Amino acid sequence: MLFTSELPLGDGVLEREFTLGEIPGILWTPVSASVSAPAPLILIGHPPLGLRKMYPRLAGRARYYAAEYGFAAATIELPGSGDRPRWAAAEQARADLRRAMRAGEPVGHEIVDALVLPLVEEAVPEWQATLDALLSLPGIGGPVGYEGGVISIGIRLAVVEPRISAAGFFAGSLVPAAMFEEARQVTIPLHVLLQWDDEGNDRQAALDLFDAFGSKEKTLHANLGGHTGVPRFELDTGARFFARHLK
Template sequence: MHFTSEQHLDDGVLARDFTLGEIPGTLWTPASDAPLPLVLMAHNNGLPKADPRLVARARYTAARGFAVATIDAAGCGDRPRSAAAEQARAELRRAVQAGRPADELDELFESLVGPLVADAVPEWRATLDALLRLPDIGGPVGYSGGWAALGIRLAVAEPRIVAAGFFAGGYVPRAQREEAHRVTVPLLFLLQWDDEGNPRRRALDLFDAFGSKEKTLHANLGGHTGTPAFELEDGCRFLDRHLK
């Protein structure tokens, strides 16, 4: 892991860009005299790490006493895009513009999101290995993000993750829906009740499928981007309980 830049932000958080091989990422840390618990934070289906919503969540969470890290998925941000992924994105855009309902787009989403998850998991695990070798990070480790499919796969594959917060706004491929029962860590699941791109019944079925003995559903009225600001504070309280 090589740090390529750093910026001291006005909320007392240090933001450092890094590379791990070909993987670009960002690490946010508050000032601390002791090793910090770590939160892996991913945006929906690999949207770039510089997305303002992700950066705002990361800074807020870091200011609450956590190290927060994110990376760009393959084909996202400045990383090279594959021809297959670009074709899937183009077909998906055309289908959405044509007004096809969300539950008719499954195969297009499968062709895009499924490979993204498969490619992203080993990169996130390698990043976790590198982060936990840093002297200012000691764990435990949590996951928080809109990319629920990635979070499910990581929570199943990575025993170092001890709690997870998912947003229900992104498409979850069949493979991750089928292994949701293997997610057993404490879970906070956020659902926008009127999300135009995420059928409510599917999100509720996914919540039912999780195998966690401690799982909480927060459902709020509104569309995809209407998650209330107080959910960020509630999410940090959830992380406080399980990572500190």
């Protein structure tokens, strides 16, 4: 892990950009974190829209976690996104998705599989390598949480990565059928957000996925509004969920 920038922020948070091989990422840590008092870690996922485009939303959540709750938080650029090399197959799947949505047609399973499954296969090992590097840094320790989307990446991580103790998911309906079976293997505590009027989401599919999770502790928060209308108070609700399980 090579740090490429360091920026002290005004709320007692240090922001550092890094690269891990070809993977760019950002780490936020409370300045109070130390070897003797390491900060729990939250991995922040996001859709494949590019880290720079998503930065304001990601940084807002990460800074809140660090300043108000003493968590470290990190995110990485997804494969095929941002400045990383493009995948021809993924670009075609995205084009097919856009075409179906513009035409008001159902998004077929073949489009969802082509769009999501290769991303999960590539992204999860990269998240695990990033987690290895982050936990080797002074001032950062477990337990570890994961939050955000793509929800299928979070599902796979919750199944295969024992260091993740709790997860907060953003419900979405572009979930391959195979991921429902993996969801049944998820046993860690879950906090799931659902926007009831999300124009790009199949509400029933999101509810079916929540029902499939095998966790004994799972909570669904459904709020009125579209995709980007998550109420501000849910940020603190999610932070308190992680505080219960990571501290």
